[in-house]
Amino acid sequence: MSGVWRWRHNPLRRRTDRAEAWLALVTLVVMVLAVPLVGALCGTRTDASLRQAVAEQRLHRHVTAAVVVARAERQTATSQPDGSTGRVTRTKVIANWTAHDGSSHTGTIGTPLNAPAPGATFQLWTDDHGGPAPRPMTTGAAATHAVFSGICAAAAAAGLIEGIRRLIVWRLIRRRYERLDRAWARYGPDWGRTGAGS
Structure with missing residues (x-):
């Protein structure tokens, strides 16, 4: 102003x-x-x-217990599945789990266990069909x-x-x-111009 x-x-x-x-x-x-x-x-x-x-994820994702059958390989992820930051080292294992609908499943999945031995259990999130799914996003995230x-x-x-x-x-x-250039050209000095007396 x-x-x-x-x-x-x-x-x-x-x-x-x-x-x-x-x-x-x-x-x-x-x-x-x-x-x-x-x-x-x-x-x-x-x-x-x-x-x-978040509401849809909570409705369609279910937590269950998975049992390690055998170790597969090691992999490193750069971010958490719920959207939080930080590096997570996961070991791939062959595991058995029971889905929300009661069906049994076997597959190769990542586990947060440092040294997974056969028979060890860990938490696994699954979708409505029993397949592995990321953890639902938290309301805080x-x-x-x-x-x-x-x-x-x-x-x-x-x-x-x-x-x-x-x-x-x-x-x-x-x-x-x-505008300044036009005014200067019109009224400015004519030094160095032909017939200007310089």
């Missing part, structure tokens, strides 16, 4: 100066109003979507993802608004220099 008033009665004021000052004010108002709104909307929608996904998406959306909105402001200012400055 001070930029607008500073140019209000200044005799050196150009139209581009006044436009630039008003643009700064409008950008500030839009940022104060739009950025939090965009962040809140994105975060709320993401939260609703993830809560629905869903809320964290929703907050992060809201922050990212707000930052992207702020960056877009600032980018548009900078583009308009750049065009105003170019127009200002073009």
Whole structure:
């Protein structure tokens, strides 16, 4: 606002100066109003979507006990299946388990056990058909993802608004220099020109 008033009665004021000052004010108002709104909307929608996904995962994923039959191979995963961070080293084993519907299954799956011996048991998540499935996402992880998406959306909105402001200012400055060049060509010194007496 001070930029607008500073140019209000200044005799050196150009139209581009006044436009630039008003643009700064409008950008500030839009940022104060739009950025939090965009962040809140994105975060709320993401939260609703993830809560629905968590509810569906809890409905269709079931925990059971798997029994190690034999060791298969070792593998390293870079992230947890529930979306949390951290490295998890899993050993692949051949195991037996009973699904939610009572059917028996055998397969090669990863186990969190460090030294799985035949007969050892561990927790296994399965889908409705008894196949291995990732652990359902927790409500805490869903809320964290929703907050992060809201922050990212707000930052992207702020960056877009600032980018548009900078583009308009750049065009105003170019127009200002073009007018200055035309005025200089019309009224400026003619040093070095033919017939100028130099």
